[in-house]
Amino acid sequence: MALKGRDIISIRDLSREEIEEVLKVAHRMIPIAEGSKIDRRLDGIILALAFLEPSTRTRLSFETAAQRLGARCITIADPATSSVVKGETLSDTVRMLSGYADALVLRHPNEGAARLAAEMSDKPVINAGDGAGQHPTQTLLDLATIQEAHGTLSGLRVVLLGDLKYGRTVHSLAHALALFGAEMVLISPPSLKLPDEVTEHLDQLGARVREEEQLHRAVRDADVLYVTRIQKERFGDEAEYAKVAGSYRIDNSVLAGAKQRLIVMHPLPRLGEIAPEVDGSPHAAYFRQAFLGVPVRMALLSLVLKGKGA
Amino acid sequence: MAAPRELKITPIKNGTVIDHIGNGLSLEVLRIIGVGDLDKDSTVSVALHVRSQKMGWKDIVKVENMELSPRKVNAIALIAPTATISIIRDYKVREKRTVDLPERIVGVARCPNPNCITNRGEPVESEFDVARRRPVVLRCIYCERQMDDFLSHLI
Numbered sequence: 001m002a003l004k005g006r007d008i009i010s011i012r013d014l015s016r017e018e019i020e021e022v023l024k025v026a027h028r029m030i031p032i033a034e035g036s037k038i039d040r041r042l043d044g045i046i047l048a049l050a051f052l053e054p055s056t057r058t059r060l061s062f063e064t065a066a067q068r069l070g071a072r073c074i075t076i077a078d079p080a081t082s083s084v085v086k087g088e089t090l091s092d093t094v095r096m097l098s099g100y101a102d103a104l105v106l107r108h109p110n111e112g113a114a115r116l117a118a119e120m121s122d123k124p125v126i127n128a129g130d131g132a133g134q135h136p137t138q139t140l141l142d143l144a145t146i147q148e149a150h151g152t153l154s155g156l157r158v159v160l161l162g163d164l165k166y167g168r169t170v171h172s173l174a175h176a177l178a179l180f181g182a183e184m185v186l187i188s189p190p191s192l193k194l195p196d197e198v199t200e201h202l203d204q205l206g207a208r209v210r211e212e213e214q215l216h217r218a219v220r221d222a223d224v225l226y227v228t229r230i231q232k233e234r235f236g237d238e239a240e241y242a243k244v245a246g247s248y249r250i251d252n253s254v255l256a257g258a259k260q261r262l263i264v265m266h267p268l269p270r271l272g273e274i275a276p277e278v279d280g281s282p283h284a285a286y287f288r289q290a291f292l293g294v295p296v297r298m299a300l301l302s303l304v305l306k307g308k309g310a
Numbered sequence: 311m312a313a314p315r316e317l318k319i320t321p322i323k324n325g326t327v328i329d330h331i332g333n334g335l336s337l338e339v340l341r342i343i344g345v346g347d348l349d350k351d352s353t354v355s356v357a358l359h360v361r362s363q364k365m366g367w368k369d370i371v372k373v374e375n376m377e378l379s380p381r382k383v384n385a386i387a388l389i390a391p392t393a394t395i396s397i398i399r400d401y402k403v404r405e406k407r408t409v410d411l412p413e414r415i416v417g418v419a420r421c422p423n424p425n426c427i428t429n430r431g432e433p434v435e436s437e438f439d440v441a442r443r444r445p446v447v448l449r450c451i452y453c454e455r456q457m458d459d460f461l462s463h464l465i
């Protein structure tokens with residue numbers, strides 16, 4: 001199991017053991033991420049953050065992760081204001097950056113950009129989201145959140161709620177959950193169901209997946225409720241959107257019948273999917289989830305650049 | 311069964327015969343071969359809707375003085391997976407093979423996803439792996455989009 005020097009493009013590139021290794025190291029990174037312990041293991045490292053599509057949260061999370069471990073970042077935060085990349089192919093930008101930095105983190109509006117970048121770069125490339133494609137560090141931080149709350153990823157019942165069709169985070173998460181033998185319960189509007197392609201893939205992995213229509217029923221015996229954004233653009237008219245969004249909204253009354261240990265997750269930013277009143281409940285895990293993005297990215301950087309997590 | 315020879319078209323001395331093409335697909339095969347690129351003295355003959363014991367109906371394409379590049383064979387494998395390719399030298403069949411689909415298909419078809427990085431002017435060829443063989447479904451190795459409609463995406 002060697003992550004050193006590897007490209008991290010898709011969660012499918014990682015085996016179950018490799019994911020477990022990342023999560024284990026991420027857990028040890030928490031005190032460093034919180035600032036209560038100092039560790040400069042990436043001292044001298046330069047990380048290139050090429051955000052050729054702006055994404056402030058993800059970028060700040062990577063910058064924080066790198067700097068907590070003593071690495072320095074060279075950053076393209078917004079291609080619109082960067083003369084470096086204007087009119088240049090991604091291939092050229094990547095070859096230039098791989099001459100400067102020890103590893104590249106890439107965010108790009110086009111699917112497949114990270115795979116191409118990895119081919120062009122002689123330094124490791126970490127995908128920070130390519131269009132509607134892959135975003136493996138999101139999946140890893142989702143898993144870290146579940147693992148932290150429940151102490152395991154196996155044998156859990158995970159409800160995936162909302163836009164299961166276009167939501168890439170859900171597809172990657174479902175793949176990973178299948179590797180760990182979690183049971184999945186799907187709830188979505190008929191027009192936003194999990195694509196056949198994904199369902200078939202989960203079948204091949206031997207995953208236990210079922211659909212449910214009643215939100216209350218699904219929540220009752222769930223360990224995790226993973227809520228995704230339902231976007232207006234997916235619906236023909238406003239009224240239809242409002243109706244669907246309303247029927248999937250999570251508030252304290254929906255959670256009333258839930259197990260005590262149920263956690264509610266959301267990739268953020270949320271629109272109206274989770275009522276603010278849930279924030280104060282012990283079920284709310286979405287801010288912890290966002291925080292865990294930092295130690296998870298620290299773990300990945302450490303493993304990819306140094307090959308060890310200790 | 312050795313049925314009477316089915317040379318409905320004049321025999322060729324040297325060239326390639328693509329037989330057992332699915333009924334009606336020979337025009338696509340011609341597009342792949344690129345008839346415009348041929349030697350000006352070469353004759354191309356096409357037999358449409360020919361009786362076949364194995365297939366019911368099939369098409370046959372015969373091209374003089376040409377052997378197919380591996381890339382063209384791969385493209386033919388995509389749209390006419392039942393085809394057989396025979397190399398004719400001095401009026402005789404010297405080599406005969408089926409058009410097996412390779413593990414990786416490079417530069418043959420465009421990715422159907424307009425937002426795929428391979429459709430954005432990068433110096434890279436399209437590349438697919440085979441997600442399923444019967445019927446054939448390809449998966450773009452870059453954006454992971456699957457594709458089963460090759461006709462409209464051939465390069």
Ligand SMILES: Nc1ncnc2c1ncn2[C@@H]1O[C@H](COP(=O)(O)OP(=O)(O)O)[C@@H](O)[C@H]1O
Pocket residue numbers: 316317320321322323327329370372396398401402403406
């Ligand atoms: N000299 C030739 N000129 C044109 N076509 C030929 C010639 N020899 C064989 N063929 C064609 O090439 C294909 C393969 O030939 P062969 O192996 O003899 O027949 P089959 O596949 O029907 O058993 C057939 O379509 C046959 O009609």
Ligand SMILES: [Mg+2]
Pocket residue numbers: 316329
């Ligand atoms: Mg025959």
Ligand SMILES: [Zn+2]
Pocket residue numbers: 112421422423426427428450451452453454455
């Ligand atoms: Zn593609």
